[in-house]
Amino acid sequence: MLRLRVLTRTALLLALVTVLVLPPWAQVGDAASHREAPAISMDPEADITDFFMFRSYEPGKGDKLILIMDVIPGEEPSSGPNYWNFDPNVLYSFEIDNDGDGKANDVSFEFSFTTELRGEVTALKLPLSYLGDADAPDKLPPITKLDGPGSEGLGLRQKYSVTMVKGNDRTVIADGLIAVPSNVGPRTMPDYDALAAQGIYNLDLPGGGGRVFAGQRDDPFYIDLGATFDTLNFRRNPPLLTMAEDANDGAVDAQWFNPFGVDMLSGFNVNTIALEVPMSLIRRAGQPKIGAYASTARRNVHVIRRDGGPVDSGRFIQVQRLANPLINEVIIGTQDKDAWNAVDPQDEAQFLDYYLNPRLALALQLVFGVPAATSNRTDLRDALLKYAPTDTQLSELLRLDTTVPPTPLANQHRLGPLAHDAAGNPTPDPAGWPNGRRPKDDVTDVAVRLVGGPNYIQALAGDGVNFNDKPLTTSFPFLASPHNGRNRVHQNP
């Protein structure tokens, strides 16, 4: 099966024209006898597929800020026996700028995991992570609890801590929380949703309560990757939506279908870290806008140890960052991808040329023969790298105007600021990307149009996939329950 890794976000890929699509699993090395380690690590546990940030649209929770990162692209639900886990050696974090200076060093939340092997599985020395039989609970109790009786079969269990960093203050705000395991199937985990609900923990925070969740969810991203990779061979030519199709946000179940695309991520899962915190904990007086990104980091080491020194030299090195969707895949050139991931967003100025002269626009123009806005894109620069056009600091952050009220899920428009009704009248939804980002937002279509420019906005260009394969939920952690390994399917909704 494809483990759609890169693919996830390498989305609009114009790979074709300029960007190299490195095959996800390519390790590359030598078959002969000299010793050669893989040249390229794909590192799925540190690979952030999506970052979401929005004011909570859960009823009555509008004063909460939601931060979500997804990692491990394209989790095949049936991938036993070990399924999918967070990496104990990776530091996962959200980094936030709340004073408008473009430096996301004001507040951060760090998550680190540990793995234990326990219970029945260890006792029986089985090479399995999870074990349980809902049909014979006397012999093998099914997994119904994350801890205590009912958790005997949870052989591989991950716990995590949450640390808040403000300036020099580091506060462990939670420890020993249990991550929700992969959804194995109904015999082992007969009521997965009830099990997963135990993994939503309340946090006691200054300024009010919050919640946290870590575990498996359905991958909320939706895109026609197959068509995209086949040289933008979309399933309608040209790939334009009708006014009615484009206006359909799937509010009514009967309307919930894709006009012409195939969601290549249907039936795949991700691992999610979701955090709910009081907005007052983050916001600074007089600063309505915040910026943030998600980061994964690993420890650096000294290649040669001095006198038996420790393996770790202590310093964490960022291996990936993600703020706005699709930046590393469609904006940044291939020779700068490693460098881009390693630097902090506040050092984005060195990559400015990619924003001013986007290759995606060039690619669209080339493939479809429709003129695109290919140069001097100060509008993209201002939208993606600044709070206000007058800013001089360029930082690639996902930005949120916290004064914009959240839109209830049922009323959300997937096209955010570009939304319209079936008659073509604008119905902008200002609470969607690029003002923050919600799982509902169709960032593929929005990106194609914003980057392509007026011709692409007017013509309603898109990949023809408008919905996730599982309905999103109105409550924390907002992403749908993951597909189970026993009965997983991959199909177009």
Added chain:
Amino acid sequence: MTPWQRAGAALALAVVLGAAVEVLGPSARRAEPVPGLSGAVVGGPAVPLPRTDRSIADLQGRLRANGDDRGAQTSLGLLYLQKARETADPAYYPKAEGVLRQALASAPEDPDTLVGLGVLALARHDFAGGLALGERAARASPRKSAAYGIVTDANVELGRYDEAIAAAQRMVDIRPDQSSYARASYLRELHGDVDGAIEMMQAAVDADAPGREGTEWARVQLGNLYFNAGQIDSAESTYRLSLAFLPDYFQAKAGLARAAAARGDYDQAIRLYSEATQVAPLPDLVAQLVDVYHAAGRENDAAQAQALLRAEEKLYAANGVDTDLEMALFDADHDVDAAGAAQRLQRVWQQRRSVHVADALAWATFKAGDCRAAEGYAREALRLGTRDALMLYHAGRIAACLGQVGRARALLDDVLRTNPRFSVRYASDAAVLRDQLAGEGGTVR
């Protein structure tokens, strides 16, 4: 049976028929990189293709649609190299070279293409060429982690260890991950820091998903580190874990075979080596199988396996791979024209002064009867303090030949402390020699 297993079987059969050399040319095992597809066409349940095959097929499709798709050319080149890694079939090298050269023609400084060509050069044991390509990729993209991996590997094989350490440090500074951790582990191992190497290889294993080829490769290396430290049980359980995550992984089977041989279970070792070489007839593994056949007294089988090894040598040469070091060491071990082997290794030594070349040259020179000259190379081989029982044994044998009883005894003590079961071929000789030396030179500590 995959086409590669079939190819391996055909090859073995050809050897049996005494026709190996005739059927082996560059085209004898032509790379046909869409295995499995024909099965789907013929009917029956659609079997999901292995990931590498599937991606190769996808990219070939993309290139059929647009032959100038440079991204696809480079990706396909890298996938052919991955496929060679998974099958030990060097016929993929010319294919990789073809598409990578095409890609480079349209973008001469593309860092990904340069990395691909660098990997290819290393795979063919053209380490100077690999170094140049890696450095060129690093100039084109100074923060590209993979470029420094190539520079590291090339410098290691060229015996330029300080440069290798610098490149590996740069690599891990840019991106701590499985690729950079694994290289740090190897450099620690070479410098005699076995514990540090084990810790680092464990970090490499933990830094990517279980079951992926790179992860299981790292896990097998971890098992090898345990084996080389004499911890045969830990080594075996590590190889078993690897097999659980990646069933039939030939590197893990070879590890289990080595451990079985070390325990004296030759039947089991022969079975496992045969399975591993069926999937991937790596010269190293075939050479080890030869040794086990000898140890088990199965001389006919040993001769056949040896013929397979010679055929492999020609296959590798036909696909541009330089196997001088490996084959010369084999010849020296088996007393096949040791003087000639030493001469060939002299030429290798002029090009690359690695501890492994020094060790092979020392051994071949010793076998050719010149213990005096061998000693200098043996000291070169141990210049980093590598705790490799075989290298220590070679040096001990040479010291004993020169009558340096104290040095020989110390070296053989080191061998027995490091891993008394280091070799099917030489382990018992090491112990016997140590006992003889104890009798010669006074007290034993």
